[in-house]
Amino acid sequence: MSDLVGGALVVLGCALAALSGIGQVRFGDLFTRMHMATKPATLGILLVAVGAMFRIEGSGAVTLLLLIIILQFVTGPVSAHLVGRAAHRHGDWDREHAVVDELAEVDEL
Amino acid sequence: MILVALVLVTVGGAGFLYRLVRGPTLADRIVSLDGLLTVIVTAILAWSAYHRDGTYLTLGVVVALVAFLGTSAFARFVEGRRR
Numbered sequence: 372m373s374d375l376v377g378g379a380l381v382v383l384g385c386a387l388a389a390l391s392g393i394g395q396v397r398f399g400d401l402f403t404r405m406h407m408a409t410k411p412a413t414l415g416i417l418l419v420a421v422g423a424m425f426r427i428e429g430s431g432a433v434t435l436l437l438l439i440i441i442l443q444f445v446t447g448p449v450s451a452h453l454v455g456r457a458a459h460r461h462g463d464w465d466r467e468h469a470v471v472d473e474l475a476e477v478d479e480l
Numbered sequence: 481m482i483l484v485a486l487v488l489v490t491v492g493g494a495g496f497l498y499r500l501v502r503g504p505t506l507a508d509r510i511v512s513l514d515g516l517l518t519v520i521v522t523a524i525l526a527w528s529a530y531h532r533d534g535t536y537l538t539l540g541v542v543v544a545l546v547a548f549l550g551t552s553a554f555a556r557f558v559e560g561r562r563r
Contacts, residue, residue, distance in 0.1 A: 378481040381529050385485035385492070388522045391515060392495025401507055404499065408515035411492070411522065419485075419522050423529035432534030439521065439540050446548035450514060453555035458507035461558055
């Protein structure tokens, strides 16, 4: 039973990774692609790591998996934010199709 | 069942690799490199789950750390570059 649950969670997380890879090919703008790329960085890793916890025995493995989850949850949004701000300041994005640009009002550079 | 997951991870990695090669700007390449490393961590975890072996989980921690440090360093580099 726990094998089935673990396998299902791993498949779900990997499906998220596949979806984000497809999104990288299909989406046309930097920020839409970033939106697609940052989903498996937190949710996908969480699903796969919890699924792996069901299948791997030993407390050391669970500790490492928890470490990976915490690390990814702390660093993933931060690095995405850094790249997004750098691209916005540099002008590497689709300004014409943007509905709202709140960062331009705050960020004077 | 987990073999299906490994195939799915390969599809995701191929998408990120395509954007890494094609991506018109440097920021696109940074985003896709970060995503590719995330997909690699996912693949390491799925591989460990498939073999029920926790030996390579340390590698996952290291790759996750390198992904963060590399991405933030590249982001600073893009920000400092002249328009």
